[in-house]
Amino acid sequence: SPLTTPLTPTATDFQPLQLIEVKARGRFGAVWKAQMNSRYVAVKVFPLQDRQSWISEQEIYSLPNMQHENILQFLGTEKRGEGLDTAFWLITEYHQRGSLYDYLKANLVSWNNLCHIAESMARGLAFLHEPCGAKPPIAHRDFKSKNVLLMSNTTACIADFGLAVKFDPGKKLCENHGQVVGTRRYMAPEVLEGAIQFNQDAFMRLDMYACGLVIWELVSRCSAQDGPVDEYMLPFEEEVGQAPSLEEMIEAVVSHRKRPAFRDTWMKHSGLASLCETIEECWDHEAEARLTAGCVEARLSQLLRTSNQ
Ligand code: ADE
Numbered sequence: 638s639p640l641t642t643p644l645t646p647t648a649t650d651f652q653p654l655q656l657i658e659v660k661a662r663g664r665f666g667a668v669w670k671a672q673m674n675s676r677y678v679a680v681k682v683f684p685l686q687d688r689q690s691w692i693s694e695q696e697i698y699s700l701p702n703m704q705h706e707n708i709l710q711f712l713g714t715e716k717r718g719e720g721l722d723t724a725f726w727l728i729t730e731y732h733q734r735g736s737l738y739d740y741l742k743a744n745l746v747s748w749n750n751l752c753h754i755a756e757s758m759a760r761g762l763a764f765l766h767e768p769c770g771a772k773p774p775i776a777h778r779d780f781k782s783k784n785v786l787l788m789s790n791t792t793a794c795i796a797d798f799g800l801a802v803k804f805d806p807g808k809k810l811c812e813n814h815g816q817v818v819g820t821r822r823y824m825a826p827e828v829l830e831g832a833i834q835f836n837q838d839a840f841m842r843l844d845m846y847a848c849g850l851v852i853w854e855l856v857s858r859c860s861a862q863d864g865p866v867d868e869y870m871l872p873f874e875e876e877v878g879q880a881p882s883l884e885e886m887i888e889a890v891v892s893h894r895k896r897p898a899f900r901d902t903w904m905k906h907s908g909l910a911s912l913c914e915t916i917e918e919c920w921d922h923e924a925e926a927r928l929t930a931g932c933v934e935a936r937l938s939q940l941l942r943t944s945n946q
Contacts, residue, residue: 654715654728656680660735661783665690665799666724670731677731678712682724690799691725697798698727701771707761709786709796729796737793737851738782741858742869748861748908748944753791755852755912756937761795762848763930766841773803776840779819780847782854804837821883822873823847826891827924829883834924842924848933849919853897856912863905872897894922908944 654673661668665687671680683691691714697703698711710730717724734740737754746754765775777784778800785793800818802810817828825846827833833843850872856862858869876895877885889895896917903909915936918928928936 654678654680656682661739663783663797663799664779671728673728677733679729679731681727681729683727685721685723685725688725691727693801694727694797694799697775697801697803700773700775700803702769703772705761705764707757707764707792707794709794732786732788732794734787734789736783736796737785737787737854740787741782741854745858745860745866746855748859748906749941750790751855751859751861751912752908752937752941752944754787754793755855756934756941757791758785758793758795758851759848759930759934759937761793762844763934765795765801766844766930773805774837774841775801775803776837777801777844778840779823780844780851781820781823782851785851802840804840810835819843819847821881821886822871822877823850824886824890825920825924826894826922829887829891839924841929842927845927845930845933846920846924848930849916849927850897852912852916852919852933856903856909856916857897857900859903859909861906862900862902862909864902867900896920908940911940 654671656669656671658670659667660670660679663681666682666684669680669682671678695714704710712728712730714728715726717726762777762780765777768774777795777798779797780795784795784797786796788794804810817824817831819828823846825843827839828843833839853872854869858866860866871879873881873886873889873895875898876889881889899913903913915928915933918926919933921927
């Protein structure tokens with residue numbers, strides 16, 4: 638029977654849980670495909686020294702009202718092993734297609750699927766960003782195509798809340814949340830510059846900058862463009878290569894205000910051309926000018942409605 642509520646550590650202790658193979662390696666440990674009874678689940682294994690990340694991620698997933706179709710379904714946690722061999726497990730739903738990054742490397746997306754994927758991703762981000770009942774607003778802080786999972790060819794969910802921060806009404810953000818975290822390639826100019834403001838809206842705008850880059854990745858692999866589609870490349874790979882230093886990112890994104898390029902072949906498709914405008918409004922140098930996730934979601938629904946007529 639499908640699990641709908643998080644398992645308590647003791648409840649999963651009695652379920653046979655068999656790790657099968659490593660599907661992804663992240664900042665903290667590895668994500669395994671695992672089998673629990675007759676179903677597959679994903680298990681993120683945090684080594685002993687990353688216990689705090691395991692706690693942080695678990696805290697975000699355990700907030701009230703966190704269940705949403707575009708947020709990875711959390712199932713439970715476990716502590717395994719003893720002493721130096723202790724590992725901390727975080728168990729979630731398993732999605733066989735893997736991350737959007739994995740998918741785009743191997744596949745092209747049709748115009749319709751692109752819109753549906755982007756719309757569902759924006760819906761997940763809008764849910765995360767906005768308060769919803771007892772759920773506080775949450776900033777992801779490491780939004781990227783590796784942290785978006787595909788549940789089907791048309792539906793995405795957001796994963797990896799190890800760096801996420803919640804905004805409790807009336808409470809000031811904890812000091813250590815001012816640190817520069819996340820993935821260099823997806824860092825907004827104000828983060829690279831060390832000039833980020835310390836408030837809720839400013840944090841949400843960092844996610845929106847990264848969201849623009851992810852939509853660019855989707856467009857770059859869309860089969861509706863006029864002509865052959867290029868091999869998958871990471872955002873800024875053309876500008877700064879595979880492993881840029883912080884200084885190289887600052888030079889490109891802050892000093893020269895570079896962004897990933899749009900191809901002429903995209904502009905001949907009216908839908909893709911209009912999506913490129915939305916991308917530009919997500920990664921605007923001025924944080925205050927960026928679109929919100931709710932606005933991106935609305936633009937994509939509109940685009941789907943008009944292109945299906
Ligand atoms: N990669 C990272 N997390 C995953 C998950 N939950 N399912 C499948 N692949 C993943």
